[in-house]
Amino acid sequence: MIRLSGVSRTFDGRSGRVEALRGIDLDVAEGEFVAVLGRSGCGKSTLLRLVAGLLPVTSGDITVAGTPVSKPRRDIAMLFQRPALLPWRTVLDNVLLPVEIFGWSRSKYRERARQLLDLAGLAGFEKRLPHELSGGMQQRVSLCRSLIGEPRVMLMDEPFSALDALTREELSGELQRVHMENGATVVFVTHSIDEAVLLADRVVVLSPRPGRIRKVVEVEIPRPRTLGRNAHLADVARVSADLHELLMEREEPAGAGAEGR
Helix, strand or coil, X not given: CEEEEEEEEEEEECCEEEEEEEEEEEEECCCCEEEEECCCCCCHHHHHHHHHCCCCCCEEEEEECCEECCCCCCCEEEECCCCCCCXXXXXXXXXXXXXXXXXXXXXXXXXXXXXXXXXXXXXXXXCCCHHHCCHHHHHHHHHHHHHCCCCCXXXXXXXXXXXXXXXXXXXXHHHHHHHHHHCCEEEEEECCHHHHHHHCCEEEEECCCCECEEEEEECCCCCCCCCCCHHHHHHHHHHHHHHHHHHHCCCCCCCCCCCCC
């Protein structure tokens, strides 16, 4: 579904050229959930924006479903750290925003929007405004908005990082359930090792800048996964320990540069 071949990206910084990513080769299968893990500044968010078509590659190629990515596409949805809901629009109208932007039939997608809100536990909140919702509920609205167009690919940039631990765990479970029912291909950027293991089929570990793939770790734990079950807790702890050890390993310097992105 997603293929990155020799992808590199550099930026012009105040102190000269900054190499954010170098030689990324990665295939993500249709319906797969891949987490991208690494230290701050290793290029995780840059990688996501390249796949979304929000940034051009410096070198290499990116394709989705066999078609080159050169700009934002309707079949690719992106979810950011903050909900970014329009405060004057109701929950239902926020979910329907992409329908208006792309000129789709509002009447056709209204029922789907209600179904998504019900799936996310937000039935009855359709007429509420964002300020009347908790942070976790707002991010659920954003998740519904990203799903309204039935995207083939979902790109998620630390969507739960601003939430408290309990809400974050709850929404991680919600995302896992939605993914199992929706079947979209997901690339999920996170700083949390446990979150990556709980959600992903594979975890891609990036090196410090310039970001390169150090290792891809298979997560062979049956779904649905939860930290509340002892068997899953032990499996998550084992894989997390391996990833933590990998992230702590020191590498030879890979080139100088300004602050990472």
